[in-house]
Amino acid sequence: MPVVSDAARPAHRDPGVLRWLSAYTSSAIGDSVYYIALSWAAVQAGTPAQAGLVTAVGAVPRALLMLGGGVVADRYGPRRVVLGSSAVRCLLVVTAAGLLLATRPGLWALGAVAVLFGVVDAVFLPAAGALPARITGRDQLARVQGMRGLATRLATVLGGPLGGLGIAFGGTAGAFGLAALLIGVSLPVLWAVRVGPLPPDERQPRRAVLGELKDGLRHLAHDPVLRPLMLAVALADLGFVGPMNLGLTLLSQERGWGSSGMGWVLAGFGTGAGAASLLLTLRGRVPRAGLVLALAELGGSVAIAGLAQAGSVAAATCVALIVGLLCGLGGALSGALTLAQAGPAFAGRVTAVSTLVGFGVAPLTFPLVGWAAGRWGTGPVFAACAALSAVGALVALCAARVRRAELPG
Incomplete structure (x- = not known):
């Protein structure tokens, strides 16, 4: 495996991995602050509906260009691509x-920033997802995915208060400046992370972008684990993103819980997801990972449907904790299995496919989720989305190669 880390050292004690984690955490917090600043600036410049359009428009280039971004990550190496795209992201926010x-x-200028940020994200996200496979051994991928999940939870917890402080002390420009600083801080830290070259048997011939994209898709389509796993991930993401983002806001409004009630529900989800990430970080390996992944996603789907049936903030918070625990565990295991099965030469392209729905396509369904909730209420919408997510879990459960898949030990 082409890594420069000490293979005998667990990832959470590896200096190279910890440098990567520091850079990833800083960048993720910067992203969170950026989205808060963008939303605030859009609300100040237009109506709430227009603000929603500005914040969602960045998903369009991600959806259109993500697969090409995976080719770029594999062609030039994920570390180089993350460094370059992070620098461009920092410049855009500045x-x-x-x-x-x-x-x-006006809204047009803010929308242009969001679109350009989405274009760069289409390159950044596959490279960021593929980089762990190049800095640690295959037997440490579950632990690294757990560490990444902890960083994501930390970014969610800290991003809101930091974005609010930036706006309070420096206005929206101050919040954008803080986001740029956090993204910029990740650059020198990531520069210190070293990866080794691909071994000769992993290297792929340089071809046109379309040809390399076809090679990646062919590799995925012919792999008996990756093919059903990617379908399962896509369905799970489609069923998860709507209810756990816009859906929670609509549910809180419908039940009269207010923003504080929604905050408690989100805190419950974050606690559960953080617990799942911590478990993987400390344990490192989960036996029968494919089966655990499928069962966790299936249980998480049932919990998503139950969330809309909760009669109080306390009950919804407890259910959200279960959603976070199960879906967090399933998501981390699917990421680790994807990287382990894809191999370093195809990691960027396969990661692009696995993240395409969650980061590119699913956010575009928010208007449909909002319309359906307004017509039929949140209960049927949560149930329908949960059913879609459950279908993804059943795909993984019924695919024998996925169900029997193990992480390298």
């Missing part, structure tokens, strides 16, 4: 801060 300081940009 530009947004400058626009706010110099003038009052």
Whole structure:
């Protein structure tokens, strides 16, 4: 395996992995602050509906360009691509801060920033997802995915307060500046992370972008584990993203829980997801990972449906904790199995496929989720989304190669 880390050392004690984790955490917090600043600036410049459109428009280039971003990550190496795309992301956010300081940009300018950020994200996300496979051994991938999940939870917890502080002390421009600083801080830390070259038997011939994309899709389609696993991940993401994002806001409004009630529910989800990530970080390996993944996602789907039936904030918080625990465990295991099965030469392209729905396509379903909830209520919408997610879990459960899949030990 082409890594420079000490293979005998667990990932959570490996200096190289810890440097990567520090860079990833700083960048993730910066992303969270950026989205808060963008939302706030859009609300100030237009109506809530227009603000929602501005924040969602960045998903369009991610959906259209993500597969090409996976080719770029594999062709030039994920570390180099993460460094370059992070620098561009930092520059874009600095530009947004400058626009706010110099003038009052309209929705079109903010939308342009969101679209450009989404374009760069289409390259950044596959590379960021593929990088763990190049900095540690295959037997440490579950632990690294757990560490990544902890960083994501930390970014969610800290991003809101930091974004609010940035706006309070420096206005929206200050919040954008803080986001740029956090993304920028990740660059020198990531620069210190070293990866080795691919071994000769893993290297692929350089071809046109479309040819390399076809090679990646062919590799995925012919792999008996990756093919059903990617279908399962896509269905699970489609069923999960709507209810656990826009759906929670609509549920809180429908039940009269208010923003504080929604905050408690989100805290329950974050606690459960963080617990799942901590478990993987400390344990490192889960026996019968494919079966555990499928059962966890199936249980999480049932919990998503139950969330809309909770009669109080306390009950919803407890159910959300279960959703976070089960879906967090399933998501981390699917990420580890994907990287282990794809191999380093195809990690970027396969990661692009696995993240395409969750980061690119699923956010585009928010208008449909909102319309359906307004017509039929949140209960049927949560149930329908949960059923879709459950179908994904059943795909993994019924695919013998996925069900029997093990993480390297």
